[in-house]
Amino acid sequence: MPWKGEADPYKVWLSEIILQQTRVDQGTSYYTNFVQTFPHIYSLAKAKDEKVFKLWEGLGYYARCKNMLATARFIAFENDGKFPESYEELLKLKGIGPYTASAIASFCYNLPKPVIDGNVYRVLARVFKIKKSPDTTEGKKYFVGLAAELIDKKRPGMYNQAIMDFGATVCKPALPLCDSCIFQKTCGAFLEKNVLAFPVKLKRITRRERWFTYFIFYMGEKVFIQKRTGSDIWQNLYEFFLKETGKPMKWTEQKIRKYIDRELSIPEKVEICIHPPMKQMLTHQVIHAVFIEVHLKKMPTMLLQFDGKWLNKKQLRETGFPVIIRRFLENSIMLS
Numbered sequence: 001m002p003w004k005g006e007a008d009p010y011k012v013w014l015s016e017i018i019l020q021q022t023r024v025d026q027g028t029s030y031y032t033n034f035v036q037t038f039p040h041i042y043s044l045a046k047a048k049d050e051k052v053f054k055l056w057e058g059l060g061y062y063a064r065c066k067n068m069l070a071t072a073r074f075i076a077f078e079n080d081g082k083f084p085e086s087y088e089e090l091l092k093l094k095g096i097g098p099y100t101a102s103a104i105a106s107f108c109y110n111l112p113k114p115v116i117d118g119n120v121y122r123v124l125a126r127v128f129k130i131k132k133s134p135d136t137t138e139g140k141k142y143f144v145g146l147a148a149e150l151i152d153k154k155r156p157g158m159y160n161q162a163i164m165d166f167g168a169t170v171c172k173p174a175l176p177l178c179d180s181c182i183f184q185k186t187c188g189a190f191l192e193k194n195v196l197a198f199p200v201k202l203k204r205i206t207r208r209e210r211w212f213t214y215f216i217f218y219m220g221e222k223v224f225i226q227k228r229t230g231s232d233i234w235q236n237l238y239e240f241f242l243k244e245t246g247k248p249m250k251w252t253e254q255k256i257r258k259y260i261d262r263e264l265s266i267p268e269k270v271e272i273c274i275h276p277p278m279k280q281m282l283t284h285q286v287i288h289a290v291f292i293e294v295h296l297k298k299m300p301t302m303l304l305q306f307d308g309k310w311l312n313k314k315q316l317r318e319t320g321f322p323v324i325i326r327r328f329l330e331n332s333i334m335l336s
């Protein structure tokens with residue numbers, strides 16, 4: 001992990017923001033790209049939104065990217081380029097919660113703030129045989145209190161890194177290496193021969209299903225795209241003209257022609273191509289998407305009312321799209 005042992009708050013912050021809700025193996029290349037493209041807080045703060053969102057493409061949770069930019073600009077332009085050096089001040093920054101604030105405080109400023117990720121929850125739950133679930137408010141509070149008691153006050157950064165690494169490499173979720181573990185004689189879960197029952201899990205994620213139909217309107221070589229705004233998923237990324245339905249749609253050419261004629265005054269004679277459905281799993285949602293190409297002969301006035309732009313192939317390559325659209329583009333002949 002390229003950020004390991006790092007004490008530069010900019011790089012620690014960057015790695016923590018990227019790793020929120022993202023696996024280490026997936027986040028590593030993003031971290032490297034960000035550090036290479038924006039080696040310091042000023043280069044990130046001065047970057048154009050579009051460039052940063054393009055680099056973020058595929059990481060999901062785009063509000064993270066928006067908050068990251070806001071914080072970079074605050075630090076660079078209103079705080080002399082310096083990160084605050086106290087936990088409380090760090091917490092005030094956009095997109096920084098207790099976890100990230102603790103990581104920066106302990107790794108960069110040697111403050112005794114415990115960093116508690118999934119690995120740490122697991123180690124503590126097993127060693128101390130904790131029956132409370134970290135999924136509950138009460139459970140979380142208990143773990144936070146215990147972690148604060150246990151932290152090495154002289155070397156908090158090293159302690160935090162060590163317990164996280166121990167969870168990732170020894171006290172692993174499915175196959176912990178109990179036979180060679182230094183806690184074998186005292187670990188509550190091991191002594192009870194019930195290691196896999198810890199940490200206690202309560203919540204099962206239920207995912208909301210959504211059905212998106214993307215109309216890809218072509219005018220010659222150019223296609224129509226719009227920016228996603230509002231508080232929904234994929235903020236600030238681009239997409240084709242979207243029709244969201246409350247249930248799966250069985251689009252036929254006839255239905256499509258009727259729909260675009262009725263809703264967008266597009267005459268029925270246009271050429272249409274329906275692509276096979278695609279799916280993207282997000283943490284709390286499942287997106288089912290159908291892509292339908294519509295080859296226009298002249299600009300429909302209705303479409304001019306929507307805030308969007310017309311892009312050619314080269315521009316499409318340079319634009320930030322959600323993963324499902326990027327996958328569609330790469331598998332279709334649109335970019336070839």
Ligand code: SF4
Pocket residue numbers: 123126127170171172176177178181182183184187188189190195
């Ligand atoms: Fe984890 Fe097993 Fe070690 Fe207990 S004995 S801390 S369960 S690896």
